Amino acid sequence: MLLRLVYLTVTTVFAFMRLLPESDRDKEIEILVLRHQVAVLQRQVAKPALTPGDRFLLAGLLGHLSMDKLRHLTLLVRPETILRWHRDLLRRGHSAACTPRRRGRPRTISSIRLLVLRLARENPSWGYRRIHGELAALAITVAASTVWEP
Incomplete structure (x- = not known):
């Protein structure tokens, strides 16, 4: 799963880098096309199957947006779901940082x-x-x- 996450991150970074030299008009056209494709897919698929890596990426990218902005986006899942994934991501990250590495009593000096x-x-x-x-x-x-x- 970690390898898939790294792969998704690298491909996303390269996709963003590809957009840098493009004009704003080209980017807006591509966004409109992508939104239309998402709308077509939403009509065909009842419930999309998202992997944990997909959830991680969506929660990381969209978790900092306000609820109003999330409601105006065309998403595969409800905005409340994105925020729940983001809360879970933060909770798991925080709990992983706070748990001791070794269980039990510390070793004697x-x-x-x-x-x-x-x-x-x-x-x-x-x-x-x-x-x-x-x-x-x-x-x-x-x-x-x-x-x-x-």
């Missing part, structure tokens, strides 16, 4: 892990409670479970 292993190796008669107490005396605060499974 390697220096503390090495210190626990060294204390256990140098004092084989000590249990995890004694090692945990020694770490507390050194002002290193870790859970007892961190000591018994370093």
